[in-house]
Amino acid sequence: MWDVxxxxxxxxxxxxxxxxxxxxxxxxxILHGTGEYLMFDNRNxxxxxRRKALxxxxxxxxxxxxxxxxPTRFAIGGDAKIKIGTLLPYSGTYTWLGESITNSFEQAxxxxxxxxxxxxxxxxxxxxxxxxxxxxxxTNKLIDQEKVDFIVGPVHSGVAMAMTKxxxxxxxxxxxxxxxxxxxxxxxxxxxxxxxxFSNWQPGHPMGKVLLEEGKNTAVLCYWSYGAGxxxxxxxxxxxxxxxxxxxxxxxIPFPKVEFQAALTExxxxxxxxxxxxxxxxxxxxxxxxxAAAGLKDKIELVGPGFLTEGVTQAQGxxxxxxxxxxxxxxxxxxxxxxxxxAAYKRAFGKEADVYGVQxxxxxxxxxxxxxxxxxxxxxxxxxxxxxxxxxxxSPRGKWVFSPAHNPVQNFYLxxxxxxxxxxxxxxxxxxxxxxxxCRA
Numbered sequence: 455m456w457d458v459x460x461x462x463x464x465x466x467x468x469x470x471x472x473x474x475x476x477x478x479x480x481x482x483x484i485l486h487g488t489g490e491y492l493m494f495d496n497r498n499x500x501x502x503x504r505r506k507a508l509x510x511x512x513x514x515x516x517x518x519x520x521x522x523x524x525p526t527r528f529a530i531g532g533d534a535k536i537k538i539g540t541l542l543p544y545s546g547t548y549t550w551l552g553e554s555i556t557n558s559f560e561q562a563x564x565x566x567x568x569x570x571x572x573x574x575x576x577x578x579x580x581x582x583x584x585x586x587x588x589x590x591x592x593t594n595k596l597i598d599q600e601k602v603d604f605i606v607g608p609v610h611s612g613v614a615m616a617m618t619k620x621x622x623x624x625x626x627x628x629x630x631x632x633x634x635x636x637x638x639x640x641x642x643x644x645x646x647x648x649x650x651x652f653s654n655w656q657p658g659h660p661m662g663k664v665l666l667e668e669g670k671n672t673a674v675l676c677y678w679s680y681g682a683g684x685x686x687x688x689x690x691x692x693x694x695x696x697x698x699x700x701x702x703x704x705x706x707i708p709f710p711k712v713e714f715q716a717a718l719t720e721x722x723x724x725x726x727x728x729x730x731x732x733x734x735x736x737x738x739x740x741x742x743x744x745x746a747a748a749g750l751k752d753k754i755e756l757v758g759p760g761f762l763t764e765g766v767t768q769a770q771g772x773x774x775x776x777x778x779x780x781x782x783x784x785x786x787x788x789x790x791x792x793x794x795x796x797a798a799y800k801r802a803f804g805k806e807a808d809v810y811g812v813q814x815x816x817x818x819x820x821x822x823x824x825x826x827x828x829x830x831x832x833x834x835x836x837x838x839x840x841x842x843x844x845x846x847x848x849s850p851r852g853k854w855v856f857s858p859a860h861n862p863v864q865n866f867y868l869x870x871x872x873x874x875x876x877x878x879x880x881x882x883x884x885x886x887x888x889x890x891x892x893c894r895a
Contacts, residue, residue, distance in 0.1 A: 533573070533574075534573070535573065535574045535575055535576040536570050536571075536573050536574070536575040536576070536603050536604075536825065536830070536832060537575070537576050537578060537600065537601065537602040537603050537604075538563075538575060538576070538577050538578070538602060538603065538604045538605075538606060538821070539577075539578045539579075539580060539596035539600055539602035539604070539605050539606070539607075540555075540556060540559070540577060540578070540579045540580065540605075540606045540607055541580050541582045541589075541592055541593065541596065541605055541606070541607030541608050541613070541617060542555055542556060542579070542580075542581075542582055542606070542607045542608055542609060543581065543582050543583060543584040543608070543609050543610070544556075544579065544581040544582075545581055545583055546583055546584055547584065547735070548584045548609050548610065551609045551632065551810045552581075552582075552609060554807070554808055554810040554811040554814065555609070555631050555632060555810050555811065555813060555814030555817070556577075556579070556814065557799070557802070557803050557811060557814070558795075558799065558807065558810075558811035558812065558813075558814035558815035558818070559606060559631065559814040559815065559817055559818045560577065560818070561798060561799065561802060561815060561818070562814075562815045562816075562817070562818025562819050562822065563575060563818045563821070563822065565822075566822070570821065570822055570825040570826065570830065571825040571826045571827075571828060571829050571830030571831070571832075572829060572830045573825075573830040578596065578600050578602060580592050580595065580596060582607060582608045582609070582610065582613050584608070584609060584610040584613060585610075585613070586610065586612030586613050586615070586616055588613075589608070589612070589613040589615075589616035589617050590616045590617075590620060593605065593616065593617045593620045593621070594620065597620070597624050597626055602626075603627060603832045604626075604627045604628070604629065604821060604832075605617070605621060605626055605627070605628045605629075606628075606629050606630075606631060606817055606821075607630065607631070607633075608630070608632070608633050609632045609633060609810075610633060611633045611634060611635035611654070611681055611682055612635075612681070613633065614630055614633035614635050614638055615635055615637060615638075615642070618630075618637075618638050618642045618644070618647055619642065621644070621646065621647055622642065622644040622646070622647065625646055625835075626646060627646050627824075627832070627835065627838070627839075628646060628647045628648070629648050629649070629650060629817045629820060629821060630647070630648070630649040630650070630651065630817075631649075631650050631651055631810075631813045631814045631816075631817040632651045632810060632813055633649075633651070634651060634652050634653055634654035634656075634657075634682060634685070635653075635654060635681060635682075635685075636653050636654050636655050636685050636888070636891070637892070638653070638861075639653055639857070639859040639860060639861040639888050639890050639893060640653075640859070640890055640891050640892040640893050641892035641893065643859045643860065643890060643892075643893035643894075645839055645860075646835070646839065647860060648820060648842060648856065648860040649860060649861050649862070650813050650814075650816040650817045650820055650847075650862060651813040651862070652782055652861075652862065652864075652888075653685075653861050653888035653890075654681070654682050654685035654686050654689065655685055655686070655688060655689035655692070655888055655889065656689060656782070656861075656864075656866065656886055656888055657686065657689070657759035657760055657761070657780055657781050657782065657866065658686045658687070658689040658690040658730065658732070658758070658759045658780065659689040659690065659692060659693050659780075659866075659883070659886065660693065660780040660866040660868070660882035660883035660886065661690055661693075661694075661730060661757050661758070661759070661779075661780045661882070662690045662691070662692070662693030662694030662695075662697060662699060662730075663693045663694075663697065663882065663883060664757075664778075664780065664868055664882050665694060665699065665727070665728050665755075665757070666693075666694065666697045666698065666699055670699075670727035670728045670755065671698065671699050671700060671727060672699070672700050672701075672702050672726045672727045672728075673690075673694060673699060673700070673701055673702065673726050673727060673728045673729065673730055674701070674702055674703045674704075674705065674721050674724055674726045674728075674729045674730075675687050675690065675691075675701055675703070675704045675705065675729075675730050675731075676704075676705040676707065676714075676717050676721065676729060676730075676731045676732075677704075677705075677706065677707065677731060677732035677733070678706075678707055678708075678709040678710065678732060678733060678737065679706030679707060679708055679709060680709040682732065683706070683709070683732040684706075686732040686759055687704065687730070687732065690730050692889075694730075702724055702726050703720070703721075703724055703726075705717045705720065705721075710737060712736065712737050712740040712741070714740065714741055714744045714745075715744070715748075718744060718745065718748045718750065719748075721750065721754065722748065722750060722753075722754075725753075725754070726754060727754070727755070728754065728755040728756075728757055729754055729755070729756050729757070730757055730758055731756065731757075731758045731762060732758060732759060732761070732762075733758070733761075733762060734761040734762070734764075735765075735766065738761065738762050738763070738766050738770070739766050739769045739770050741762075742756070742762070742763075742770045742773045742774055742777065743770060743771075743773045745773065746772075746773035747773075751773065751776075755778075756777055757777070757778050757779065757780075758777075758779050759779060759780060759781060760779040760780060760781025760782075760783075760784075760809070760869060760876070761779075761781075762777065762779050763777055763779055763869075763871050763876055764779075764781065764808070764809055764876065765808055767871055767874045767875065767876065768874055771874075774871045774874070775871055775872070775873075775874075776870065776871060776872075777870070777871045778868060778869065778870045778871075778879070779868075779869050779876070780866050780867065780868055780869070780882045780883075781809065781866065781867060781869060781876075782809075782851050782862070782864050782865065782866050782867070783809040783812050783850065783851040783867070784867050784869045784876050784877070784878045785806070785807075785808070785875065785876060786875065786876070786877050786878050787850065787851065787852065787867070787878055788878075789850070789852060791848050791849060791850050791852075792850035792851075795807060795811075795812070795815060795850040796850070799811060807850075809851075812849065812850045812851055815849070815850065816847050816849050816851075819845075819847055819848075819849070820842055820845060820847060823841055823842060823845040823847075824838040824839070824841050824842040824845075825838065827841030827842075828841070842856075843856055843860070847862075851864060851865070852864070852865050857887045857888060857890060858890070858893075859888065859890035859893040861887070861888040861890065863885050863886065863887045864885070864886060865881050865883070865884050865885065865886070866881070866882050866883045866886050867879075867880070867881055867882060868880050868881070868882040
């Protein structure tokens with residue numbers, strides 16, 4: 455897949471960047487000694503010479519210089535602002551996630567004199583509403599109407615799927631600060647798409663290992679039966695079952711239903727060593743309270759990825775005490791970057807930072823690393839991507855780097871709710887990489 459980068463670099467150098475947007479090049483070959491280019495237009499399934507491509511774009515190959523026909527944004531004027539579009543939820547259920555990511559993203563970009571590679575920047579905020587049917591239209595709006603240089607978003611995995619497909623087609627630099635859909639760093643992986651959060655597979659994977667180390671060998675899985683829930687369950691099973699554990703039952707709950715009594719009755723009858731669940735937000739609050747009310751809290755261990763208790767421990771109250779989860783961040787991580795980040799966030803916004811803010815902050819750090827490396831020339835995409843791939847992100851979660859599929863290789867922490875706080879117990883798994891199944895890197 456990465457040979458595509460070389461193709462794109464050649465296209466950019468010859469001033470044909472805009473033609474890529476039209477034809478979605480699959481292949482480009484220089485025919486030495488002819489001055490011609492043989493290109494394959496994957497959308498229309500045909501070969502095109504450079505001359506033919508230019509003629510289709512309404513440019514006379516013999517009458518105008520290629521570079522003049524297709525000036526880069528930076529060539530138009532080094533003083534032009536870098537335009538970054540955010541496709542995040544600013545209304546509805548996930549508003550607070552969108553705001554947290556945006557706050558921290560701006561916090562990261564505003565350092566170093568408030569410039570990127572010596573250039574000013576502009577944020578163009580678009581409300582995704584966390585609605586997948588709107589994702590394609592909003593993504594195209596940012597690319598075609600707003601003419602952004604980067605897209606940052608989204609929160610919702612369904613939105614991410616539609617957005618990523620277009621970003622790949624349009625060669626648009628994209629940073630995903632939350633959505634965990636495995637496909638983004640799997641079959642949809644692309645040189646121009648990076649993620650600064652996690653794949654859905656990652657957060658649950660270490661929990662299987664933790665349980666086995668403690669001699670807990672049987673489990674029941676209970677989760678919202680949609681993409682994120684199923685992928686989280688697969689991550690858990692990949693460590694638990696492969697390590698010798700046995701899953702006695704999987705119980706899928708239609709999303710977003712929160713009627714859990716039948717599932718709890720079945721779990722009580724099975725009596726596993728542990729129950730691994732995937733619920734978040736209001737669903738997590740309801741499940742944890744129902745679990746305690748059913749008298750299971752002191753009989754069977756309840757575990758899950760960090761989203762089971764992240765941001766909701768106050769609402770869960772005493773029912774949450776003692777619940778253990780695994781996640782790539784905890785508020786109480788004791789490192790200099792986390793202390794500095796949380797203090798600055800509270801000063802700026804009057805509230806505590808969270809994991810979503812960390813992911814947004816790191817998205818800003820990543821873009822800065824890329825743009826600074828090319829001194830603001832965002833048209834130098836090949837070099838910018840290479841710098842982003844090499845970046846070592848000094849994050850509040852701990853330092854991390856990218857996998858070949860552009861997903862964080864990061865530590866995952868075992869956390870326990872103590873006094874309403876997700877306290878760090880220990881590192882559950884170091885430098886965990888997403889398996890990136892289906893990515894042809």
